[in-house]
Amino acid sequence: xxxxxxxxxxxxxxxxxxxxxxxxxxxxxxxxxxxxxxxxxxxxxxxxxxxxxxxxxxxxxxxxxxxxxxxxxxxxxxxxxxxxxxxxxxxxxxxxxxxxxxxxxxxxxxxxxxxxxxxxxxxxxxxxxxxxxxxxxxxxxxxxxxxxxxxxxxxxxxxxxxxxxxxxxxxxxxxxxxxxxxxxxxxxxxxxxxxxxxxxxxxxxxxxxxxxxxxxxxxxx
Amino acid sequence: xxxxxxxxxxxxxxxxxxxxxxxxxxxxxxxxxxxxxxxxxxxxxxxxxxxxxxxxxxxxxxxxxxxxxxxxxxxxxxxxxxxxxxxxxxxxxxxxxxxxxxxxxxxxxxxxxxxxxxxxxxxxxxxxxxxxxxxxxxxxxxxxxxxxxxxxxxxxxxxxxxxxxxxxxxxxxxxxxxxxxxxxxxxxxxxxxxxxxxxxxxxxxxxxxxxxxxxxxxxxxxxxxxxxxxxxxxxxxxxxxxxxxxxxxxxxxxxxxxxxxxxxxxxxx
Numbered sequence: 314x315x316x317x318x319x320x321x322x323x324x325x326x327x328x329x330x331x332x333x334x335x336x337x338x339x340x341x342x343x344x345x346x347x348x349x350x351x352x353x354x355x356x357x358x359x360x361x362x363x364x365x366x367x368x369x370x371x372x373x374x375x376x377x378x379x380x381x382x383x384x385x386x387x388x389x390x391x392x393x394x395x396x397x398x399x400x401x402x403x404x405x406x407x408x409x410x411x412x413x414x415x416x417x418x419x420x421x422x423x424x425x426x427x428x429x430x431x432x433x434x435x436x437x438x439x440x441x442x443x444x445x446x447x448x449x450x451x452x453x454x455x456x457x458x459x460x461x462x463x464x465x466x467x468x469x470x471x472x473x474x475x476x477x478x479x480x481x482x483x484x485x486x487x488x489x490x491x492x493x494x495x496x497x498x499x500x501x502x503x504x505x506x507x508x509x510x511x512x513x514x515x516x517x518x519x520x521x522x523x524x525x526x527x528x529x530x531x532x533x534x
Numbered sequence: 535x536x537x538x539x540x541x542x543x544x545x546x547x548x549x550x551x552x553x554x555x556x557x558x559x560x561x562x563x564x565x566x567x568x569x570x571x572x573x574x575x576x577x578x579x580x581x582x583x584x585x586x587x588x589x590x591x592x593x594x595x596x597x598x599x600x601x602x603x604x605x606x607x608x609x610x611x612x613x614x615x616x617x618x619x620x621x622x623x624x625x626x627x628x629x630x631x632x633x634x635x636x637x638x639x640x641x642x643x644x645x646x647x648x649x650x651x652x653x654x655x656x657x658x659x660x661x662x663x664x665x666x667x668x669x670x671x672x673x674x675x676x677x678x679x680x681x682x683x684x685x686x687x688x689x690x691x692x693x694x695x696x697x698x699x700x701x702x703x704x705x706x707x708x709x710x711x712x713x714x715x716x717x718x719x720x721x722x723x724x725x726x727x728x729x730x731x732x733x734x735x736x737x738x739x740x741x742x743x744x745x746x747x748x749x750x751x752x753x754x755x756x757x758x759x760x761x762x763x764x765x766x767x768x769x770x771x772x773x774x775x776x777x778x779x780x781x782x783x784x785x786x787x788x789x790x791x792x793x794x795x796x797x798x799x800x801x802x803x
Contacts, residue, residue, distance in 0.1 A: 352698065353695070353698050353699035353701075353702050354695075354699075357695045357696065357698065357699035358699045358702075358703065360695070360696050360699060361696060361699035361700045361702075361703045362703070364696055364700060364778065364779040364782065365700070365703065365705070365779065367777075367778075367779070368773060368774050368777035368778060368779035368780070369770065369771045369772060369773055369774065369779070370771060370772050370774055371771050371772075372771055372772040375706075375766075375769065375770060375771040375772070376771060377771050379705060379706040379707065379769065379770060379771055380705050380706070380770070380771065381705070382704070382705050385709075386704050386705055386709055389704055389709075390702070390703055390704055393702070394704075434724075437707050437708065437769045438766045438767060438769055439766055439771065439772060440766060452724060453723045453724055454723070463724045463725050464724065465721070465722050465723040465724050466720070466721050466722050467714070467715070467718075467721050467722075467723065467728075496709075503714055505707070505708035505709055505710075506709065510707045510708075512707060512708075
């Protein structure tokens with residue numbers, strides 16, 4: 314039931330004003346915003362699963378356990394990233410339920426640290442040093458500030474993110490949740506689940522929320 | 535260097551991204567300078583020349599050359615062989631890409647062990663790998679020819695379907711598949727354009743420049759390497775060299791690219 318309350322609070326926030334409408338659109342768009350079509354049949358997917366098990370080997374920190382799909386990945390693979398709306402809703406509820414929120418109830422960290430993190434694209438590959446912190450990879454996929462022109466376009470532009478949505482507790486919580494687990498709002502989102510898989514810790518997530526919402530951050534300048 | 539340079543792909547694909555941003559990318563500007571400096575030369579030609587020597591040289595426990603190697607068009611036929619692979623090879627009982635096939639000849643004709651040919655598939659700038667030389671030699675002989683990969687043998691159909699499914703298989707800590715980065719048109723990571731390998735147009739453009747000489751690493755890389763490094767970026771474990779899985783992905787891309795004119799090893803970022 315915690316799930317429903319959190320979801321409701323996001324929707325509730327959306328009634329607050331025009332900017333939040335965009336948020337509601339994004340949140341409810343859910344599984345319909347299919348990231349990439351795929352024509353592979355379920356039978357071929359099964360063969361692929363077997364080929365991955367047979368033809369891959371562990372290297373560095375990348376063990377073969379990474380090829381074992383979780384339930385969400387499984388459903389996305391079998392449905393060409395387009396599960397039926399009721400299945401998508403269940404998956405999104407489950408992902409939302411797994412989010413761990415900061416014990417101190419605060420979501421805003423240091424935007425400067427967030428910007429550094431957003432710039433860094435390292436982490437989680439077999440050639441990465443596991444002793445070094447994992448980067449956020451945000452600029453790989455998103456435009457975030459006017460000053461950084463080297464940005465990717467797999468995700469939407471987040472320029473003026475805070476300016477457009479304000480800085481309400483609901484928006485803060487949504488932003489933290491989205492970065493923690495993007496699939497809580499879009500079951501087969503192309504975006505990784507940074508908090509869920511332990512790539513980014515609570516402090517780092519807060520720093521990224523600040524990057525997106527702090528009025529002083531380059532995102533909102 | 536007698537061969538004309540084949541600079542294509544990466545430098546020409548700027549189209550869809552922000553042109554302004556592209557123009558300011560120091561790497562791209564750097565490559566353009568580099569290209570000017572080279573004039574008509576592509577360092578891949580050195581690989582090709584070494585590869586030709588290796589092809590004709592007697593080597594291995596059986597002290598044989600590779601000149602009788604059957605790359606799909608009959609023993610000894612090199613010209614045009616590359617653009618008709620990956621294909622099913624009855625003697626091996628499986629679909630093979632060009633690299634897998636050349637290594638197959640090294641073991642069957644020259645007597646090298648499986649372990650020998652797997653030892654160092656990817657060279658370094660100062661220490662080239664023999665297979666990269668051999669592959670460069672063989673692919674260059676198909677320059678200017680149409681990609682015409684056979685699609686009718688059941689094993690070729692199977693490899694395509696497996697490759698396509700693998701391409702869309704999401705897993706790992708970031709839930710990535712190949713399609714996460716190559717499944718939509720007009721996308722990029724930072725300033726690097728990402729071909730949508732599910733479309734004919736982009737698959738062709740990407741395929742015709744590989745293997746490639748990469749300025750950033752100062753060496754020739756094969757398609758086996760390209761797939762290996764993309765799996766690294768996908769945060770997956772490592773695909774085994776020359777495995778059916780890797781060859782299936784290459785089959786999927788090659789069949790999608792069918793009909794394009796092969797440009798020979800390109801110069802890339």
